[in-house]
Amino acid sequence: MTVTDDKTVVREYFNATGFDRWQRIYGDGEVNKVQLDIRKGHQRTVDTLLGWLEADGNLAGLTCCDAGCGVGSLSIPLAQAGAKVYASDISAKMVEEARQRAEATLGGENLPTFEVKDLEELGGRYHTVICLDVLIHYPQDKVQAMISHLSSLAESRLIMSFAPKTLCYSALKRVGEFFPGPSKTTRAYLHREADIVKALEADGWHIERRAMTKTRFYFSRLVEAVREPSAN
Numbered sequence: 001m002t003v004t005d006d007k008t009v010v011r012e013y014f015n016a017t018g019f020d021r022w023q024r025i026y027g028d029g030e031v032n033k034v035q036l037d038i039r040k041g042h043q044r045t046v047d048t049l050l051g052w053l054e055a056d057g058n059l060a061g062l063t064c065c066d067a068g069c070g071v072g073s074l075s076i077p078l079a080q081a082g083a084k085v086y087a088s089d090i091s092a093k094m095v096e097e098a099r100q101r102a103e104a105t106l107g108g109e110n111l112p113t114f115e116v117k118d119l120e121e122l123g124g125r126y127h128t129v130i131c132l133d134v135l136i137h138y139p140q141d142k143v144q145a146m147i148s149h150l151s152s153l154a155e156s157r158l159i160m161s162f163a164p165k166t167l168c169y170s171a172l173k174r175v176g177e178f179f180p181g182p183s184k185t186t187r188a189y190l191h192r193e194a195d196i197v198k199a200l201e202a203d204g205w206h207i208e209r210r211a212m213t214k215t216r217f218y219f220s221r222l223v224e225a226v227r228e229p230s231a232n
Contacts, residue, residue, distance in 0.1 A: 006187060007090070007118060010137050014091035023097055026071045034217050041218025045132060045161055046074050048211045048222060050081075052159075053128075059083045065126040065153055066112070067119055068134035072098030075112045076105050085112035086124065092116045119146055122153060129154035133220060135162040135196075136188050143191060144199045151203040158205060161222040164212075165190035193221055200225045 014022070025035045026042065053059055060082030066075045069087035071094055079085045079102065089095050099114045119134065129150050138146055150158055197207060205225035213220045 006137060006139070009187070011090050011118075014089075015093050019091060019093040019097075022094075023071055026073050037215045038218045041213050041215035041220065042073065042133065044215075045211075045213045045220050045222055046077070048213065049074065049130065049132070049159060050077055052209055052224060053078075054081070062128065063126045065122065065124070065129045067122055067129060067131040067150060067153075069098055069112075069114070070094050072101045072112070072114075074130065074132060075114075076102050079106055079110045079112050082110065084110070086115075086126065087112045088115045088117040088122060090116070090118040120149065122149070124153060125155055126153055127155050128157040128159065131158075131160040132222075133161050133163075135160065135191055139189050140191060140195065143195065144202070147196070147199040148203055151200075151205065156227055157208075158200070158225045159223070160196070160225075161220045162191045162196060163188065163219055164221040165192045193223075196221075196223065204228050 021035075024031050025039050031039065053062075059078065062083045064078055064083045064085050066078065066085060066087040069075045069089045072087065075085050075087040075098060087095075087098060089098070095114050095116050098112075102111055102114070119131070131150055135143060135146070147158075147160075150160070200207065200223070204227060206228055207223055208226045209224040211222040213222070
């Protein structure tokens with residue numbers, strides 16, 4: 001399958017059955033045990049990231065790009081904290097859901113700017129660029145280019161999460177336990193942490209913080225990269 005095909009599959013999935021599934025998972029309605037487990041895991045990743053940012057000081061006025069925003073699980077609390085948020089997703093249905101949730105939560109106060117775009121189309125410059133649980137849609141041979149593109153948008157910090165490739169998680173994925181309901185999902189790519197770090201360092205970053213979220217069905221490695229002094 002080519003990268004273009006992967007992207008088409010992802011776009012179509014998240015504008016159709018995938019939207020219905022993940023809108024429930026990232027919401028607060030009734031879900032099954034597997035979906036609830038994923039919901040809790042994803043929220044834990046979001047909470048960890050927000051904790052990092054809040055520990056660094058006031059978010060008011062900080063420019064943030066939420067690349068692959070989904071239904072706004074991160075964009076909305078960032079805006080609530082005062083950040084100036086630009087958010088995008090490949091799925092028009094996800095973006096519309098995020099916009100509606102933001103308006104319901106924030107009213108007219110500091111609404112994020114939402115757009116339908118895939119990662120390759122993103123432009124602009126932001127203090128912090130964040131890309132949560134999106135690299136799972138990119139094969140390893142395309143990750144370096146994607147990280148380089150996101151790096152070109154980030155002035156001071158790049159934060160991303162990915163499903164780590166280990167013997168244990170690879171085995172779980174092969175037997176269909178890592179991503180429940182394989183017939184209902186897109187192709188999932190795991191990534192070695194060493195490869196992600198190498199790609200970041202090649203673009204002038206060094207790793208500041210790391211965290212790992214593990215539940216029964218959700219596994220996500222979170223890394224925060226900041227600019228080397230010589231790269232400023």
